[in-house]
Amino acid sequence: MPIHIVKELYGKQTEVLIQKYADRTLILVTQMGKVGTLIQATVPTATPFPSKPLFESPDPVLPEPPVAIALTPLMGTALDERSRTMTEIYVSQIATLFWCFNPGIRSPVVVGLALKRGHQSEEEDETSEEDRLLFREMMKMIAQAIVRSTEA
Numbered sequence: 001m002p003i004h005i006v007k008e009l010y011g012k013q014t015e016v017l018i019q020k021y022a023d024r025t026l027i028l029v030t031q032m033g034k035v036g037t038l039i040q041a042t043v044p045t046a047t048p049f050p051s052k053p054l055f056e057s058p059d060p061v062l063p064e065p066p067v068a069i070a071l072t073p074l075m076g077t078a079l080d081e082r083s084r085t086m087t088e089i090y091v092s093q094i095a096t097l098f099w100c101f102n103p104g105i106r107s108p109v110v111v112g113l114a115l116k117r118g119h120q121s122e123e124e125d126e127t128s129e130e131d132r133l134l135f136r137e138m139m140k141m142i143a144q145a146i147v148r149s150t151e152a
Helices: 081-101 129-151
Strands: 003-009 012-020 025-030 037-042 070-075 109-114
Antiparallel strands (some): 037 070
């Protein structure tokens, strides 16, 4: 059964949908009501992951994505280099969270990402504080959905 969560994060309605299949898991994260860019994340089956992150603390530490993670674009492309980099960061972190909360599963994770552009800081290549906070809150929301999917 799919898991669907809707929450407002910093004034942006954000939806997370998780659907498990026999050979992979689909995680859609959208603020635009569409699937967006689809990217598949894979890791070797022997890749170790840390235990589940504790999101109850005021400043949780996210697990670091493994260096062995491979991202394969399936559909859609980023508009520019910054968008591509941000998409890869989001997909890597989302897949890593999934594998941390599902220690016996190393099947591919397909992530669909359709996020509204955030505010850039004065430096074009830097991320704003709002973007950092949104990322952290979004990861908490995704972790909640993943936990619900493990219980379903």
